Amino acid sequence: MHKTENGEKDGTMGYLKYVLEKKSDEKYAKTIRIVLQAIMINPKYREMWLEWYSLHIMPKDNEELSTKSLIMFLVADGLWYAENMSSIQLSETEKQKVFEYLMKLK
Template sequence: MSEAHHRRKQPVLVRRQLLEVAARLAAEQGMTAVTLDAVSGASGVSKGGLLHHFPNKNALLDALFDSLSERFSAEIEEVMRNDPVPHGRFTRAYLSICASLRDRPAESSGWTQITMALLAEPRLRHRWREWVRLREEEYVGTDSSVNAQIVRLAADGLWLADMLGSHELDAAERQAMLERLAELASL
């Protein structure tokens, strides 16, 4: 019997490994590099093993999106737990996490690639719109003001500017802008 038949199966670890490899390939080479063959080869998982978890590239991209958005949501929830002011809490957390991605290159590169995929893939755009809609519904009582919407849109713009490196702000300017936006979310 081959070694694969004697090896203990660990589907959760294999799935996580495949997603990590897909994210790394996307970050290093762009979304076009994320093919089933490339992920299989770079992960050391057979193509059949990969297909067991992800029957096609769309399923892999959906799972990658899910993984990133779940981490994003968890980080937002963590920031919200530490914010004692209910009004605008979600918006301030969203702003904080969007602004912090620039300082976390490993995570930021994954989001950069998935954001590029969002622009190209209508299915992923729909999924992101759904994520936003669900949060808007969940926080309608605390984060539905025009000010909160302005802050979230500014956070998206900051996120995009950070990805593109299009706007250079010194640390003091950036901090002042983030503080002003956080204040605006509280109004």
């Protein structure tokens, strides 16, 4: 977990960096599209996805997210879904601009 300037523990920085630094991989994207379809249709798969997401992405111990961290999670999720559903592909320059903008938030 990344510690923010004020000592808070949260995983937003790691998650955001992963999403922004992930290289385009069509095989990965196809696999994720199948997984996303499955979780949208089947409640059992949705429950498994939410359990995995809570374990690997969200903060532990019901930690309350700062507003900045919440915004970063939402941006990372949105970019991850958009890129994997092929609705948007940001250039490296655009990704860097998004990251720099988010780092300016208080």
